[in-house]
Amino acid sequence: xxxxxxxxxxxxxxxxxxxxxxxxxxxxxxxxxxxxxxxxxxxxxxxxxxxxxxxxxxxxxxxxxxxxxxxxxxxxxxxxxxxxxxxxxxxxxxxxxxxxxxxxxxxxxxxxxxxxxxxxxxxxxxxxxxxxxxxxxxxxxxxxxxxxxxxxxxxxxxxxxxxxxxxxxxxxxxxxxxxxxxxxxxxxxxxxxxxxxxxxxxxxxxxxxxxxxxxxxxxxxxxxxxxxxxxxxxxxxxxxxxxxxxxxxxxxxxxxxxxxxxxxxxxxxxxxxxxxxxxxxxxxxxxxxxxxxxxxxxxxxxxxxxxxxxxxxxxxxxxxxxxxxxxxxxxxxxxxxx
Ligand code: SF4
Numbered sequence: 001x002x003x004x005x006x007x008x009x010x011x012x013x014x015x016x017x018x019x020x021x022x023x024x025x026x027x028x029x030x031x032x033x034x035x036x037x038x039x040x041x042x043x044x045x046x047x048x049x050x051x052x053x054x055x056x057x058x059x060x061x062x063x064x065x066x067x068x069x070x071x072x073x074x075x076x077x078x079x080x081x082x083x084x085x086x087x088x089x090x091x092x093x094x095x096x097x098x099x100x101x102x103x104x105x106x107x108x109x110x111x112x113x114x115x116x117x118x119x120x121x122x123x124x125x126x127x128x129x130x131x132x133x134x135x136x137x138x139x140x141x142x143x144x145x146x147x148x149x150x151x152x153x154x155x156x157x158x159x160x161x162x163x164x165x166x167x168x169x170x171x172x173x174x175x176x177x178x179x180x181x182x183x184x185x186x187x188x189x190x191x192x193x194x195x196x197x198x199x200x201x202x203x204x205x206x207x208x209x210x211x212x213x214x215x216x217x218x219x220x221x222x223x224x225x226x227x228x229x230x231x232x233x234x235x236x237x238x239x240x241x242x243x244x245x246x247x248x249x250x251x252x253x254x255x256x257x258x259x260x261x262x263x264x265x266x267x268x269x270x271x272x273x274x275x276x277x278x279x280x281x282x283x284x285x286x287x288x289x290x291x292x293x294x295x296x297x298x299x300x301x302x303x304x305x306x307x308x309x310x311x312x313x314x315x316x317x318x319x320x321x322x323x324x325x326x327x328x329x330x331x332x333x334x335x336x337x338x
Contacts, residue, residue, distance in 0.1 A: 002073040003031035004180060004213050005055070006080070010068035012047075012054050017062075022284045024050045024063065026237040029311075032181065035211040037204070039228035039245070041218055041260065045281045047237040048217045049104065052183045055215075056099050057083065057091050072098070096127050100179040102170050104186045104217075110158040116169055117154035124176050135176075142172035145209075146202055164195035168202070175206070182207075185217045200226045221264050225249060233257050236282050236292040243317035253314060253324040255297045291322070299323055 012025035025047045032038055040048045053059045055070065071080035072094075083091065103109065111119055120139040124130055140150035146168040158166055167187060174182055184203070188196040204227050207214045216228060224231055224245060231248050233241040233256065241254040252258045259277035279296040282288055290307050294300040303322050311320040321327070 001034065002080070003033045004036075004073060005032040006069075006071040006073075007031075007051075007055065008069040008071065010051065010054055010070065011066045012050050012059055012063055013066040015062045015064070016285070020285060023066075024237055024284060025054060027068075028234075028237075028239055030232055030239060030242065032213050032215060034180075035207075035213060036230065037207050037214045037216070037228045038230045038232065039216045039218060039224040040232045040234060041221060041224060042234035043219055043277075043281050045284070046234045048234050049185055051234070052101060052185055052215065052217055055083075055181075055183065056095055056101055058095075058101075093127070096123070096174075096177045096179060098179055099181045099183065100174040100177065101183040102167075102174050102185065102187055104189065108166075110166060110169065112158055114157070115154070116156055116158070116161075120154070120173055120176060123173055127177055138176055139172070142175045143169070145175065145206055146172045148172065162195075164191055164199065167191065167195075167199060171199075171203070171206070175210075178210075179212070181213045181215065183215045183217070186219070187216070188218075188223060196223075197226070203227060221249075221260050233260070236287055237284060238292065238320065239311055239318070240293070240320045241318065242311075243319075247317060251328060253317065253319040253328050254321050255299055255327060256293050258327075259296070291320075299327055 008029050010025055010028045011023060014022040014024055016022055028051060040051065042048045050059060050063065054065050057065070059065060065084060068084065070083040072083050073080045083094070086094070117136060117139065121132055121135050124135045136154065139154060143150045143153055148165060148168055153161065153165070153169060161169065171187070187203070188199050191199065200223060203214065206212065218224060228245050231243060231245050232239050233254060235256050241248070241252070241257050248257065252261055262275045263277060277296055282292060282295070288295055289305060291297070291300070291304045291309050294304040297304065307322070309320045309322045311318045314324060
C-alpha cells in the first residue's frame, strides 16, 4: 500500500542576504503511512519545525523550499499529487482539510478577546462554508474527544482555561475539518508532567480512534516512547536515523541517537547519570565538513571529518554513520537502556 505522504529530497533554504544562504533542511526523505504515528526528533535548531512547515508550505521568508517533492497519495492510491506543484489557492484548501498543524507554543496564540466558540467557527469558515450550528456540533464532538466539557469551554475566553486545557482546545480545533495528517510541534512543552502524560495519552487515543496519521515533533525521547510507532532522528538539517520505536530504544545505531538516549533520565538510575551530549549543534551557515555530528561524536575519525555519510538501509531501519556496525557491536549501550 502506498503511504499517505512521501517527502523526497526536501530542501529548505534561508536567504540571508549578504550573510549568504543557510540550508535548514537538507535533502530530507521519508514516508508517512496511513494511520501511522511517527515522531520527528531532534534538538532545537535541528530543522524539524522547518521540515513540518515545509510539509504545509508555510515556511516563513526569507526561507523557501528550494527543491524536492511532497507526494500526497489519495484514497485510491493511484496517482500522487505533488503538493509543491499546487497553486497557493489549491494548497490553502488542503491545509486543515488534509493536513493540520498545531504549532509550538500555540496555546498563547488563541485570540484572547474571542470566546472559543467564535474561534472555532472562524477556523472552519476560513476553509469551508458551513452553517454555524453544524460547526458548533462538530466543535462539541471534537472537544469531547479531548475530554473537555463543550458547554463550559465553548463559552470561555482563553484566559479562563488552564495551559493544558488551551492545548486540548487547539488539538480539538485542528480536528474540526477531519484532516488526514495532523502535525504536532512540541505539543507538551511548557506543561507540567501530569498534564503532559494526559495529553500524550489523548493523542494516542484520538489517533487510533480516527485512524489519523500523526507526526509528532519533539526533542524528548521520553515523549516518543509513550506514543510513536516509528522515529525519525534529525540532526543539523538531515535525517540521521530512522527506526521502529522499539528497535531504536533497544539498540540505537547512530551515535547522536545514543547521545539523546543518554540524556533521558531513567526511573532507576540517578539523575547524575543523565549526560547531555557535549558541545552544541552547529552553526548552520557553516556546517562542519563530512559528518555534521563529528565535532561532538566520541567515535569520529578522519573519514568522518572528510566524507559525509549517506543514509543507508540497515536491517529494517536507516542510518547515516560510517561506523554504525562497529559502534553497535562494540560500544556499551547508553545507561538508559541497560
Ligand atoms: Fe560519529 Fe563518524 Fe558516525 Fe558521524 S559518521 S556519527 S562522526 S562515527
